[in-house]
Each structure stands twice: as C-alpha cells, then as structure tokens.
Amino acid sequence: MADQKRDTKLLDELEKGPWPSFVKEIKNASKTSPVCDDLLGQLELSYEEKKGHWKHGGIVGVMGYGGGVIGRYSDVPEQFPQVAHFHTMRVNQPSGWFYTSGSLRTLCDIWERHGSGLTNMHGSTGDIVFLGTKTDELEPCFKELGEAGFDLGGSGSCMRTPSACAGMARCEWACYDTLKMCNDVTHQYQDELHRPPFPYKFKFKFSGCPNDCVASIARSDMSVIGTWKDEIQQDDAEVAAYAAAGMDIQNDVCANCPSKCMKWDGKKLSIDNHECVRCMHCINVMPKALRPGKERGATILIGAKAPIVQGALLASVLVPFVPADELMDTLKELVSRVWEFWDEYGKNRERIGELIQRVGMSNFLDAIGLDPIPQMVTAPRDNPYIFFKGEE
Amino acid sequence: MPTLELNGKAYVVDEDGFLEDPTVWNEDVAKDFAGIEGITDLTEEHWKMINYLRNYYLQFGIAPMIRKLCKETGFPLNKVYELFPSGPAKGACKLAGLPKPTGCV
Numbered sequence: 001m002a003d004q005k006r007d008t009k010l011l012d013e014l015e016k017g018p019w020p021s022f023v024k025e026i027k028n029a030s031k032t033s034p035v036c037d038d039l040l041g042q043l044e045l046s047y048e049e050k051k052g053h054w055k056h057g058g059i060v061g062v063m064g065y066g067g068g069v070i071g072r073y074s075d076v077p078e079q080f081p082q083v084a085h086f087h088t089m090r091v092n093q094p095s096g097w098f099y100t101s102g103s104l105r106t107l108c109d110i111w112e113r114h115g116s117g118l119t120n121m122h123g124s125t126g127d128i129v130f131l132g133t134k135t136d137e138l139e140p141c142f143k144e145l146g147e148a149g150f151d152l153g154g155s156g157s158c159m160r161t162p163s164a165c166a167g168m169a170r171c172e173w174a175c176y177d178t179l180k181m182c183n184d185v186t187h188q189y190q191d192e193l194h195r196p197p198f199p200y201k202f203k204f205k206f207s208g209c210p211n212d213c214v215a216s217i218a219r220s221d222m223s224v225i226g227t228w229k230d231e232i233q234q235d236d237a238e239v240a241a242y243a244a245a246g247m248d249i250q251n252d253v254c255a256n257c258p259s260k261c262m263k264w265d266g267k268k269l270s271i272d273n274h275e276c277v278r279c280m281h282c283i284n285v286m287p288k289a290l291r292p293g294k295e296r297g298a299t300i301l302i303g304a305k306a307p308i309v310q311g312a313l314l315a316s317v318l319v320p321f322v323p324a325d326e327l328m329d330t331l332k333e334l335v336s337r338v339w340e341f342w343d344e345y346g347k348n349r350e351r352i353g354e355l356i357q358r359v360g361m362s363n364f365l366d367a368i369g370l371d372p373i374p375q376m377v378t379a380p381r382d383n384p385y386i387f388f389k390g391e392e
Numbered sequence: 393m394p395t396l397e398l399n400g401k402a403y404v405v406d407e408d409g410f411l412e413d414p415t416v417w418n419e420d421v422a423k424d425f426a427g428i429e430g431i432t433d434l435t436e437e438h439w440k441m442i443n444y445l446r447n448y449y450l451q452f453g454i455a456p457m458i459r460k461l462c463k464e465t466g467f468p469l470n471k472v473y474e475l476f477p478s479g480p481a482k483g484a485c486k487l488a489g490l491p492k493p494t495g496c497v
C-alpha cells in the first residue's frame with residue numbers, strides 16, 4: 001500500500017495465501033477511510049501484546065430502541081485517536097439476503113458518510129454489520145437508514161434479527177415460504193426485537209428443508225425446518241437416466257441412506273417411505289429423479305445455541321409437523337407460551353435451551369401445555385425422553 | 393475520565409456518560425442528566441422509576457432484570473421507553489446514578 005504509514009509486521013502474515021484476507025481489505029479501505037490506519041495499528045499492538053484493546057460493554061444507542069448498537073471503545077485512545085470510539089451498528093438484513101446492487105450501494109454510501117465504511121456481510125445472526133463509528137454519528141446514521149427503508153437489528157437480551165434461507169425464491173426444495181415467515185415474524189415481534197425484554201437473547205432461523213442452509217438446528221433458539229409428511233416424489237425415467245449416466249445408485253444413494261430404507265435392484269428404485277427420516281441425502285444426489293413429497297410443512301425445534309456462557313446445544317423437536325399454511329399461527333401460539341415460561345423462570349443470561357435442561361423437558365412441556373410424544377428427539381430414531389410421572 | 397458540564401455543575405462520568413461514583417448521586421443529577429437522554433420534564437412517573445432503581449441498587453448492588461422492573465413499577469416495557477426514550481439501561485439507570493449496567497453485546 002502506497003500511503004501505508006504503519007509497520008504491521010504481524011498482520012501482514014494474514015495477507016499471505018490464496019484466501020480472502022480482512023487485513024488486505026482494511027488496507028484497501030484506508031485509501032478512503034481515515035480510521036483504517038489506527039484500526040490496523042491497534043490490532044497490530046494487540047497481536048504484539050497478545051491482548052485485546054477494546055473495552056467491554058459500552059452502552060450507546062438510538063432514541064426509542066434498547067438495542068441494535070454495540071458500544072466499543074479503545075483502551076489506548078491516545079495512541080489511536082481515530083478508533084477511540086468504534087461502535088458497531090447492526091442493520092436488519094432483508095429476508096434471505098436478497099439485495100439489489102442499488103440497495104447495497106445505498107447502504108455503503110450511508111456507512112461511508114457516518115462510519116468507517118467497513119462492513120461485515122453478515123454477522124452470525126444474519127445482520128448487516130456496520131463496523132466502527134462515533135457516538136455522534138449514531139442518530140444521523142439511523143435516520144438515513146430509516147429513510148432508505150432499513151431498520152436496526154437486535155442486540156442484547158432481545159429477539160435477535162430472524163434469518164431465513166433463500167427458500168422458494170431460489171430453491172425447489174423449500175417446503176414452506178421461509179422468506180415470508182422470516183418477514184412476518186420480524187414484523188410481528190418488533191417490540192421484542194428493539195426493546196430487550198428477555199432474560200437473554202432469542203434467535204429464530206427458518207430453513208426450507210432438512211438441508212438446513214441457515215444451520216437453524218445448531219444456532220437458533222427456535223428452529224423451523226421444512227419437511228414433508230407423504231412420500232418422496234419419484235420419477236423412474238430420471239432414475240434410469242442417472243443409472244445410464246453411470247451413477248452407482250446402490251453405493252452412492254442406497255448405502256448412504258441413514259435408515260437403510262432404499263432398495264435398488266438394477267432397474268427399479270424403491271423407497272420404504274415409512275422408514276425415511278427425511279434427511280435429504282437421496283434427493284440431493286438425484287435432484288432430477290427425487291423430490292420432497294407434496295404434503296409439505298415444517299418441524300419446529302427448540303433450544304439450540306452456540307457455546308457462549310455454557311456449552312453448545314442442538315435443538316430438540318417440539319412439534320414434528322405443522323402444515324405450511326398453519327405455520328405462522330402455530331408458531332405465534334407456541335412462542336407466546338414459551339416466552340411466558342422463560343420470562344417467569346429464566347435466570348439472567350439463561351438461554352431457553354439451558355432452562356429446559358435445568359427444569360427437565362417434561363416440566364417444560366407441561367408448562368407450555370404440550371403432550372410429550374415419541375418424535376420429540378434430538379435426532380431421528382433416537383431414544384425419546386422418558387416421561388413418567390409419579391402416578392404413572 | 394471525561395467530565396460532563398451540565399447546568400453549571402461538573403460531573404465525572406465514564407465514556408457513556410454514567411456517573412463514575414454512584415455515591416455522589418442526588419436528585420439534581422437526575423434533573424441535570426434528563427436533557428441528554430431526551431427527556432424534557434421529569435414527571436412523577438419518572439421519579440417512580442428513578443427511585444425504584446436507586447433503591448434496588450442500594451439494596452442489591454446491581455440493576456434489576458427488566459421483567460422485575462416492569463412488574464414492580466407496574467410500567468409495561470413500552471411505557472418505560474415512553475418515559476425514557478433511550479431505554480431502561482441507558483436512560484433510566486443513568487438518571488438514577490447507577491454504574492453502567494453490564495449486559496451482553
């Protein structure tokens with residue numbers, strides 16, 4: 001970089017190799033953004049000293065909202081004055097991350113006017129992340145975002161910005177309209193998104209089929225995954241075409257079926273749909289020959305989280321199948337009961353999954369008024385939880 | 393530490409404008425800080441919240457959880473934001489002279 005003032009020996013290592021490099025990107029941005037030099041300087045110092053130089057837990061925000069901005073301050077502001085304040089703004093992404101090039105330009109222009117110009121597309125919750133601005137710029141930036149049709153996302157103990165896979169807009173496997181669900185849920189729970197009311201964060205993620213492209217089963221407190229109830233749709237002519245083209249159906253399809261419910265006799269593929277666990281493997285391998293059934297809907301799962309305060313958890317099935325057209329109503333009813341219970345019994349910074357572990361699944365189900373059924377498992381054909389009460 | 397000049401008084405605050413020393417709090421602090429948190433007039437309802445937070449803090453040394461605060465003041469969360477537009481943590485706690493609440497990001 002021509003006008004690079006600092007010596008960034010350690011950071012330069014991160015520019016080597018064929019992969020993308022955030023150091024390269026920040027150096028590039030330093031041509032237009034004055035904060036980048038100080039940002040790299042502070043980071044280099046952190047690498048030298050093996051110590052972070054951001055202070056934890058600033059409280060800044062915009063009027064009317066209790067979240068969406070994360071305060072960051074440097075603990076060496078005299079040395080790096082440009083990053084003395086370096087707040088992050090989270091911006092609610094469009095469902096499925098669909099943008100026009102115009103809207104991306106608008107976002108970047110707003111951020112160059114009011115912040116460092118550096119973005120992270122996207123954060124792990126799904127938001128557009130604007131990195132680095134000063135307290136005075138928050139309100140003007142928020143105002144411009146609003147005028148351009150964008151809103152802040154969630155932060156803190158709130159419903160975090162919901163996210164969804166590309167769903168029906170691009171993907172033939174979608175068993176329900178994930179984009180609509182994500183949008184409807186975002187609008188339905190605006191208060192919970194912007195005004196943190198909960199013991200801790202709560203994430204929704206919507207995947208259209210069991211491929212679960214947004215990893216909802218691992219990374220959302222309430223996970224909605226598309227599935228089907230009837231039989232896999234099968235086109236025998238296309239199966240034959242795959243075989244003729246050299247696909248090893250026995251080994252690559254049948255042998256990898258987790259429930260071993262497929263048979264191939266060299267001519268005919270048969271599926272014992274009763275035993276199928278809807279894993280998507282065969283459909284992914286033979287997309288022209290096989291597709292999800294016609295009776296479509298979703299499974300609602302609860303309780304996943306990444307390892308922050310305690311270890312990671314995977315979600316467990318709460319409702320095995322909800323028809324697509326009943327999904328929003330069922331979700332709303334369920335959510336109101338789950339939140340009420342969590343609100344009443346959750347400890348500070350306890351995720352819903354941890355609360356369920358603490359009180360036990362059967363007490364939780366009792367409290368939200370669901371009867372336990374054998375499908376409430378963390379993996380298909382797994383042992384269900386055992387629900388015996390004293391009197392039974 | 394930054395100093396905040398308000399109505400002719402100087403307050404030592406942290407970078408987010410919270411009082412460095414919670415013991416210097418008195419009612420004038422709330423009155424002086426109200427303007428920067430978007431409040432024009434401190435009404436009886438504001439004082440109800442401020443006094444609740446103050447007493448809770450003096451008793452337990454921390455800020456209450458949101459649901460407790462709503463339950464015990466009788467203000468639904470939306471009402472809290474009407475009274476304190478910058479929210480319970482940033483607005484109400486600051487006026488009540490609590491140290492900056494630590495939450496998750």
Ligand code: SF4
Nearest residue numbers: 165171174208209213
């Ligand atoms: S989760 Fe399924 S429906 Fe959604 S994009 Fe992935 S494959 Fe398609």
Ligand code: SF4
Nearest residue numbers: 257276277279280282
């Ligand atoms: S979806 Fe999975 S379980 Fe079902 S038949 Fe195909 S490979 Fe087997």
